[in-house]
Amino acid sequence: MNFKAIWEDPKELDEKYPAMVQGVDFNSNGSEIMGIMHVAQGIGPHKTIILLHGFPGYEQNFDLAHVLLRSGYNVLIFHYRGSWGSKGDYSINHVLEDVESSIDFLKSRFSRESYRVDGENIILIGHSLGGFSALMTAANHAEIKSVGCIAGFNFGLYGENISKNNFLIDSAIKKWEKAVIPLNGITVENFMESIIENKYKWNLLNIAESLKTHSILMIGAKKDIIAPIDEHYMPLVKALKKQGIHLKEVILDGNHSFSAKRIALAKEVLIWLQEQEIESHTLNQ
Structure with missing residues (x-):
């Protein structure tokens, strides 16, 4: 693993198969989804990371995407x-x-031919809502072995907690009302209703057993006031350990978006990916 990718450009460039960043779109149940594809240099095919952002998407982790791109993903x-x-x-x-x-x-x-994607080697990494979504999705995909959850928000557990009384629900609505402004087709009221309605289905503690075959990276933030580690990180780590899951756990001295710990965050993700590469190489020998 090239850890210099955190702060240094590649020494050698592949002129025939260069790195590139392109806008992409794909269909999701009849709706056009807009995205950005970072394609690593080299003929590939390349392992491909789906980097899932949080709610509503102010922090999209493009700095981390470029570190991963320079590392060959x-x-x-x-x-x-x-x-x-x-x-x-x-x-x-x-x-x-x-x-x-x-x-x-x-x-x-199309992705294999256009973006040199190795469709058999997909990795899910998500932040906040994205971390929640990465784990929820991985539970249904045994073939996706590596999953990273960064400051993950356990929406199901949150729904269970606020559903205890109307005061907590009203407080949650006030807390989230401005966050839905950039989003279409949703109100803060129906957003909260869906969280409460799906509180058991979306509780990550309840899907720990379905993640037994995965290797999971859990990164928490000590100063996180949006997804406090005592509520969202610690219980989930405990549940995953109980299942004997291959788990790497890290707590950084940062806030929910790791604003002052972006280099440390990138380093921990690269260390974990390197460990996945070594383990995969060992198993295939």
Whole structure:
């Protein structure tokens, strides 16, 4: 693994198969999804990371995408239905469907030929809502072995907690009301209703057993006030450990977006990916 990719450009460039960044679009249940494909240099095919952003998408982790690109990975970042130019209506159900559609897109012949994608080697990494979505999706995809959850937000557990009384629900609505402004087809009231309605289905603690065959990276932020580690990180780590899952756990001294710890965040992700490469090489010998 080239850790210099965090702060240094590649020494050698492939003029025939250069690195590139291109706008892409794909269909998700009838809606056009807009995204950005980072294609690593070299003939490939390249392992490809789906880098899922959070809610509503202010932090999209493009700095991390370019570090991964320089390290030899393709990276797809896309905008969920009803957000940032993607068509359709926003909802968590639609977010989960859109992640499924992005996997289908990467496994297509078009992606293989156009973006040098190795459809058999897809990695899911997500931040906040994206971390939640990465784990929820991986539970249904045994073939996607590596999953990263960065400051993941456990929406199901949150729904269970706020559903205890109307005061907590009203407080949650006030807390989230401005966050839905950039999103289409959603109100803060129906957003909260969906979280409460799906509180058991979307509780990551309840799907830990379905992640047994995966290798998981969990990164928490000590100063996180949006997804506090005592509520969202620690219980999930405990549940995953109980299942004997191959788990790497890291807590950084940062906030929810790791604003002052972007280099440390990139380093931890690269270390984990290197460990995946070594383990895969060992198993294939």
